[in-house]
Amino acid sequence: MLGIGILPAVFNGITFYIIPESPRWLVMQNRLEEARSVLVKVSDRGEDVEQRLKEIKEAACVNTDYKRKALYQEILCPSPGVRRMLAAGCGIMVFQQITGIDATVYYSPTIFKNAGIKSEKKILATTVAVGFTKTIFTVVAMFCIDKVGRKVLLYVSTIGMTACLAVLGIALALQKHLSGSVIQDFGIGLAIFAVCANVAFYAVGMGPICWVVSSEVFPLRLRAKASALSQVGARVSSGLISMSFLSLSRAISVSGVFFVFSIISAIAVVFVKLCVPETKGKTLEEIETMLISEEQKLDLADTESVKTEHELETDS
Numbered sequence: 001m002l003g004i005g006i007l008p009a010v011f012n013g014i015t016f017y018i019i020p021e022s023p024r025w026l027v028m029q030n031r032l033e034e035a036r037s038v039l040v041k042v043s044d045r046g047e048d049v050e051q052r053l054k055e056i057k058e059a060a061c062v063n064t065d066y067k068r069k070a071l072y073q074e075i076l077c078p079s080p081g082v083r084r085m086l087a088a089g090c091g092i093m094v095f096q097q098i099t100g101i102d103a104t105v106y107y108s109p110t111i112f113k114n115a116g117i118k119s120e121k122k123i124l125a126t127t128v129a130v131g132f133t134k135t136i137f138t139v140v141a142m143f144c145i146d147k148v149g150r151k152v153l154l155y156v157s158t159i160g161m162t163a164c165l166a167v168l169g170i171a172l173a174l175q176k177h178l179s180g181s182v183i184q185d186f187g188i189g190l191a192i193f194a195v196c197a198n199v200a201f202y203a204v205g206m207g208p209i210c211w212v213v214s215s216e217v218f219p220l221r222l223r224a225k226a227s228a229l230s231q232v233g234a235r236v237s238s239g240l241i242s243m244s245f246l247s248l249s250r251a252i253s254v255s256g257v258f259f260v261f262s263i264i265s266a267i268a269v270v271f272v273k274l275c276v277p278e279t280k281g282k283t284l285e286e287i288e289t290m291l292i293s294e295e296q297k298l299d300l301a302d303t304e305s306v307k308t309e310h311e312l313e314t315d316s
Contacts, residue, residue: 157205
């Protein structure tokens with residue numbers, strides 16, 4: 001089982017020799033011809049490569065102004081605009097994990113046993129069904145993300161996950177507190193449906209789109225470090241949820257844990273509404289320009305607020 005993992009690793013190793021460098025990185029290294037060549041390969045036929053290259057050069061020139069700044073200091077002590085970008089990019093990655101998807105997938109055999117399934121073969125079959133569902137709906141997300149938009153799919157995902165996690169909690173509670181073969185069979189079916197539906201809603205939104213958003217919302221000067229920070233948040237959150245799942249299950253029951261996940265998922269809906277920008281149909285330079293404009297507005301508002309407070313203190 002572990003040896004099979006060598007195959008995708010070898011495949012990745014081969015593709016690394018084929019995948020070109022990012023045109024933005026090439027421009028920042030003043031390798032303009034290589035950047036133009038990459039843009040020709042990856043751009044649509046009708047797209048103006050020279051216009052895109054000009055936009056990238058302008059963005060790179062803007063970002064050279066920050067080379068002397070301590071970028072980690074800018075991340076640790078952010079301006080209001082950068083704070084919003086960090087909240088969107090890092091926050092969405094944390095919510096991706098604390099809604100309990102890894103616990104649902106890792107411990108699906110335990111969940112199905114609590115739902116009342118006794119046969120090991122049936123547990124294995126339902127676990128495979130969960131993985132199959134996740135794969136299929138990830139493909140659906142690939143076709144929808146640029147047509148429907150990031151935020152719409154995130155709304156569908158988080159709202160659907162909230163409902164499914166609540167239904168799963170109810171199904172597991174039914175199995176624990178009620179008796180009778182008909183009710184138990186209904187509870188088993190409901191639990192299987194809720195797990196598969198939760199994974200489907202995750203795969204069509206929170207799963208792939210969080211990675212896309214977290215790579216788009218940061219300005220070029222911060223993108224590498226801020227994206228790395230968002231991945232740290234995701235991995236730490238995943239580890240905490242996975243390691244605490246069994247302990248929480250013993251403390252408040254398995255159904256209670258999924259009610260908690262449902263509440264967190266509901267909070268994620270609000271987070272998407274307030275903090276995540278829509279980046280559909282925009283180049284990275286257009287997104288950066290949009291967010292920098294918002295950053296400047298927030299910085300100006302913060303400056304005006306401090307100035308007003310100072311004037312009030314002076315008058316008093």
